[in-house]
Amino acid sequence: MRELFYEIAGNLRNNKLRTVLTGFAVSWGIFLLICLLGAGNGLMNSFMGSVADYISQSITVRGRWTSKPYAGYQEGREIQLDETDVAWTEGPRWAPTVNNVTRQTGSTGVTFSLDGNTVAGQISGVMPEYREQEKLKMYAGRFLNQDDLKQRRKMIVLSLAQAKELSPKNPEAVIGRWVGAGTVSFRVVGLYYTDESSMYRTCPIPYTTYKGIYDTSDKIGSITFTLDGPETKSEHEAFEKEYAGALRLRHDVAPDDWRGIWVNNGYTSNMEMNDAQRYIRTFLWILGLLTLVSGIVGVSNIMLITVKERTHEFGIRKAIGASPAQILKLIIAESVTITALFGYIGMFLGMIACQIMDKTVAQDAVDIGVAKIQMLVNPTVGLDVAIEATILLIVAGTIAGAVPAWKAARVKPIEALRAE
Amino acid sequence: MLIELKGINKTYDNGQPLHVLKGVDLEIERGEFVSIMGASGSGKSTLLNILGILDNYDTGEYWLDGKLIKDLSEKTAADYRNRMIGFVFQSFNLINFKTAVENVELPLYYQGVPRKKRHEMAMEYLEKLGLTDWASHFPNEMSGGQKQRVAIARALITRPQIILADEPTGALDSKTSVEVMQLLKRLNQEENITIIVVTHESGVANETDKIIHIKDGIIGEIEENKAHQAWGGPMMK
Numbered sequence: 001m002r003e004l005f006y007e008i009a010g011n012l013r014n015n016k017l018r019t020v021l022t023g024f025a026v027s028w029g030i031f032l033l034i035c036l037l038g039a040g041n042g043l044m045n046s047f048m049g050s051v052a053d054y055i056s057q058s059i060t061v062r063g064r065w066t067s068k069p070y071a072g073y074q075e076g077r078e079i080q081l082d083e084t085d086v087a088w089t090e091g092p093r094w095a096p097t098v099n100n101v102t103r104q105t106g107s108t109g110v111t112f113s114l115d116g117n118t119v120a121g122q123i124s125g126v127m128p129e130y131r132e133q134e135k136l137k138m139y140a141g142r143f144l145n146q147d148d149l150k151q152r153r154k155m156i157v158l159s160l161a162q163a164k165e166l167s168p169k170n171p172e173a174v175i176g177r178w179v180g181a182g183t184v185s186f187r188v189v190g191l192y193y194t195d196e197s198s199m200y201r202t203c204p205i206p207y208t209t210y211k212g213i214y215d216t217s218d219k220i221g222s223i224t225f226t227l228d229g230p231e232t233k234s235e236h237e238a239f240e241k242e243y244a245g246a247l248r249l250r251h252d253v254a255p256d257d258w259r260g261i262w263v264n265n266g267y268t269s270n271m272e273m274n275d276a277q278r279y280i281r282t283f284l285w286i287l288g289l290l291t292l293v294s295g296i297v298g299v300s301n302i303m304l305i306t307v308k309e310r311t312h313e314f315g316i317r318k319a320i321g322a323s324p325a326q327i328l329k330l331i332i333a334e335s336v337t338i339t340a341l342f343g344y345i346g347m348f349l350g351m352i353a354c355q356i357m358d359k360t361v362a363q364d365a366v367d368i369g370v371a372k373i374q375m376l377v378n379p380t381v382g383l384d385v386a387i388e389a390t391i392l393l394i395v396a397g398t399i400a401g402a403v404p405a406w407k408a409a410r411v412k413p414i415e416a417l418r419a420e
Numbered sequence: 421m422l423i424e425l426k427g428i429n430k431t432y433d434n435g436q437p438l439h440v441l442k443g444v445d446l447e448i449e450r451g452e453f454v455s456i457m458g459a460s461g462s463g464k465s466t467l468l469n470i471l472g473i474l475d476n477y478d479t480g481e482y483w484l485d486g487k488l489i490k491d492l493s494e495k496t497a498a499d500y501r502n503r504m505i506g507f508v509f510q511s512f513n514l515i516n517f518k519t520a521v522e523n524v525e526l527p528l529y530y531q532g533v534p535r536k537k538r539h540e541m542a543m544e545y546l547e548k549l550g551l552t553d554w555a556s557h558f559p560n561e562m563s564g565g566q567k568q569r570v571a572i573a574r575a576l577i578t579r580p581q582i583i584l585a586d587e588p589t590g591a592l593d594s595k596t597s598v599e600v601m602q603l604l605k606r607l608n609q610e611e612n613i614t615i616i617v618v619t620h621e622s623g624v625a626n627e628t629d630k631i632i633h634i635k636d637g638i639i640g641e642i643e644e645n646k647a648h649q650a651w652g653g654p655m656m657k
Binding site for chain 1: 469472474475494495498499501502503507509513514515517518526527530531574578
């Protein structure tokens with residue numbers, strides 16, 4: 001093996017310019033492939049990665065306004081879920097698929113005030129499971145707990161953005177303080193993290209507290225639950241159709257009127273997100289591979305010329321005992337070496353380019369008024385891509401060298417010795 | 421009997437059939453130092469290619485050291501060439517981007533001999549031919565005589581049954597030609613290596629012990645030349 005590489009090194013040294021020009025095409029192809037994948041990853045991280053952080057693995061149903069007349073009712077009727085829907089959802093019909101059923105009240109818009117600073121917000125009564133379901137990330141303090149719920153404590157969790165408005169110098173100082181909200185006040189127990197792209201302003205208080213202050217009826221804003229059973233996308237969709245259809249019929253809503261009772265299915269959303277990511281990745285790979293093809297053709301072309309030029313040498317080798325297989329091996333190994341060597345240079349430069357993108361473009365956030373959006377988030381490629389690219393390079397080198405190697409192996413020793 | 425040819429026929433067909441060898445019968449004993457002599461177009465190069473398993477023949481039989489050399493696969497032919505035959509060519513046929521010692525090592529590389537072992541052996545043969553100082557030089561840094569001695573070292577390193585030399589002095593001046601022929605003669609006498617020299621020069625042929633004349637694809641006169649009287653005195657051009 002060492003001798004083989006020594007042989008190859010000798011030949012490549014002999015033709016420096018040609019080797020470099022050939023290799024450049026491969027380097028360029030791999031460079032573009034890595035840059036494309038890096039930028040693609042950056043875009044996907046920006047538009048989907050952050051969204052995926054907020055998609056919970058749960059299903060939420062919520063009453064809205066009907067969009068179709070049904071069962072003698074006009075369209076435009078407001079649908080209100082209530083406690084019986086919770087009991088029905090928890091009931092035997094959906095067991096054991098439906099689990100962890102929780103409810104959330106509607107919401108009430110208020111203005112919070114503290115030390116003369118004010119900020120707007122939506123108060124909503126929730127269960128302690130809300131944090132997990134909505135994937136809230138706590139910045140400081142704690143979330144609501146069962147004791148808050150049982151004792152109907154006037155506790156509230158604010159967003160970090162709101163805390164910054166109320167206490168610009170030290171947002172964390174808000175924790176433990178009582179903030180005014182119209183005629184009542186709440187004690188802040190924690191702050192949840194919002195990035196600048198989020199417009200999240202819902203402020204959770206205990207469900208029971210909300211029911212005592214804002215809404216004493218048995219009306220419910222939304223029902224959230226997890227599923228145990230459906231695996232594939234179609235199974236999830238089938239369940240959603242069956243459950244939502246039945247729930248709509250309970251409220252005399254057309255079974256397919258998704259505006260009447262709205263379903264937010266975190267499972268299928270996640271799957272669709274993953275599908276979209278896979279499609280984009282595949283597309284970028286195909287683009288990159290097409291670029292690489294020109295490089296491979298270039299290597300193959302040069303190897304053909306090389307073989308032609310070295311016919312005499314192969315003749316000598318054969319005369320002194322090289323078998324066709326050994327000649328074949330030599331040429332393919334040479335091709336793989338050129339492809340891999342320059343491919344790695346391209347990959348290395350591509351990764352540097354990704355790092356430069358990360359340090360420059362990815363640092364700029366686009367201000368869209370209500371929020372700031374980072375165009376590229378972590379536009380780099382991982383070890384998996386490096387390994388895939390390595391395999392790709394070896395395969396590409398073998399393909400590029402195959403035809404020339406076959407030609408070289410078929411050289412007849414006498415013909416070769418004659419060519420001088 | 422080391423080499424036995426029985427009724428070898430060879431026809432080239434490049435548009436028009438060309439009958440080059442017309443039933444060649446030839447026997448060469450182990451340890452002989454013979455020359456095959458003929459004008460260009462006589463079929464001597466074709467005969468050499470067949471003897472060297474570089475080319476096939478149409479009919480007849482070629483026995484080399486008790487093995488029938490006929491319709492071999494390329495792989496077997498390569499293996500036989502490697503182990504049984506050492507080639508010395510008119511134009512040396514060294515690989516230009518390899519040093520002298522690397523060129524000499526190459527046949528052993530194809531035998532799978534470890535790097536260190538074959539380097540030692542190559543150095544040993546270079547020393548035998550007085551080229552130790554030139555071991556790490558490239559062919560284009562050497563004179564014709566030196567190059568031919570490197571080629572002879574390469575031919576010897578696998579300890580072949582026969583050395584086939586195709587116009588070994590064709591590209592050398594007369595002084596060097598004499599040296600190369602002396603070297604071949606010495607190898608034949610001291611190491612008992614069978615050597616077949618193909619040439620069209622009577623001066624070269626005269627240095628060998630037996631001269632086989634070939635004309636129009638048929639073996640003609642076979643001259644015993646132990647006394648080297650066919651051409652009186654030292655070899656000249």
